[in-house]
Amino acid sequence: MNTNLENSAQILRMAVPQMSALNIPVTPENYAIWYQYYAETNLSLKRAIDGLLANEVEFTASVNQGLYNNFIQEQSPEVIENVQIETQILINSLLNKMGQISTGTDDFSAHLSEFSHELQSEPTPQLLNTLVNNISAEVEKVVSLNHSMKADLATLGDELTQLKMDMDNLSKVAMTDELTSLNNRRAYEIFSTEQVSLFTQSQIPCCLLMVDIDHFKSFNDTHGHLVGDKVLAFVGFALKQSVKGNDFVARYGGEEFVVMLPNTEFKDAMTVAESIRERIAMRQLTIGKENKQQLGHITVSIGLANIQPGDDSETLLKRADDMLYQAKSSGRNCVKG
Numbered sequence: 001m002n003t004n005l006e007n008s009a010q011i012l013r014m015a016v017p018q019m020s021a022l023n024i025p026v027t028p029e030n031y032a033i034w035y036q037y038y039a040e041t042n043l044s045l046k047r048a049i050d051g052l053l054a055n056e057v058e059f060t061a062s063v064n065q066g067l068y069n070n071f072i073q074e075q076s077p078e079v080i081e082n083v084q085i086e087t088q089i090l091i092n093s094l095l096n097k098m099g100q101i102s103t104g105t106d107d108f109s110a111h112l113s114e115f116s117h118e119l120q121s122e123p124t125p126q127l128l129n130t131l132v133n134n135i136s137a138e139v140e141k142v143v144s145l146n147h148s149m150k151a152d153l154a155t156l157g158d159e160l161t162q163l164k165m166d167m168d169n170l171s172k173v174a175m176t177d178e179l180t181s182l183n184n185r186r187a188y189e190i191f192s193t194e195q196v197s198l199f200t201q202s203q204i205p206c207c208l209l210m211v212d213i214d215h216f217k218s219f220n221d222t223h224g225h226l227v228g229d230k231v232l233a234f235v236g237f238a239l240k241q242s243v244k245g246n247d248f249v250a251r252y253g254g255e256e257f258v259v260m261l262p263n264t265e266f267k268d269a270m271t272v273a274e275s276i277r278e279r280i281a282m283r284q285l286t287i288g289k290e291n292k293q294q295l296g297h298i299t300v301s302i303g304l305a306n307i308q309p310g311d312d313s314e315t316l317l318k319r320a321d322d323m324l325y326q327a328k329s330s331g332r333n334c335v336k337g
């Protein structure tokens, strides 16, 4: 900021509180006296005031008038009037723009009102000059405050975006099964609760499939745990491939998966379940890129349940699980619902 303007603003900030502490009305004349006192541009005035202050003389109207008459120069009235009008216009237009300036304007507003008040009487050219300087200084202060606030806000915005990305990432990790990259049980529980409450509110049908790999223990025992993991990933992928849109696939735990089919009637869910079963059963599993090792086929059993009045997510899951048990008891590689 221009040093002259900065000085004027500083003088203004010293003069006004001092005048108020000494109960001196902020008239243009009085302001001119105290401005020049703090600016130290009028040494005889400064000595006179220092003397009055040292002797604790009260600054009555006549003392103030005496200071003005003895130490402040007379000025031409027309010049005063013109500058007075211009300054008033400037203040008004600034006041109108106040709403557009985002923050940090309270002091500014107070100062402008002060300046405006000072212009009500007949100010001297020095005072007007001072006022214009002070107004500019205050404007620059607010503008630079706004610039730095904008920069701060931009930085804050970047930090928030980064934080939001980190949070999104974290919640993704918390909801994802590492082995299959499907939703995990926690994500399923949230989704299932939402679907049950949707059904309760608006009877939108929704079905749940519980999918369990058949004889997975013996598969693991024969081929090893790592190959077993690959099979889990394959089943997860096959489930994803078999559904669409808002359908929700999760690994519930171990070799058990769940598929939720929102807005789906029982018979359509049965078709989806059958297509999942077939897709998995028909696939010849192999491992290794060059020397492919044949692993044979795996199958899944599926239990199907639809949400019914009075259900919560646990009762729904229990019915699907009961159906899965039936599918296993009926020889596996089938769907029951």
Ligand SMILES: Nc1nc2c(ncn2[C@@H]2O[C@H](COP(=O)(O)OP(=O)(O)OP(=O)(O)O)[C@@H](O)[C@H]2O)c(=O)[nH]1
Pocket (backbone or CB within 6 Å): 179, 212, 213, 214, 215, 216, 217, 218, 220, 224, 225, 226, 227, 228, 229, 232, 253, 254, 255, 328, 332
């Ligand atoms: N490789 C691998 N195996 C797992 C994982 N989680 C659970 N299993 C295995 O899955 C097998 C599940 O076995 P069981 O519950 O007896 O069922 P099953 O052999 O699939 O037989 P049925 O369900 O009756 O057809 C166990 O051997 C578990 O160790 C996993 O993350 N990776």
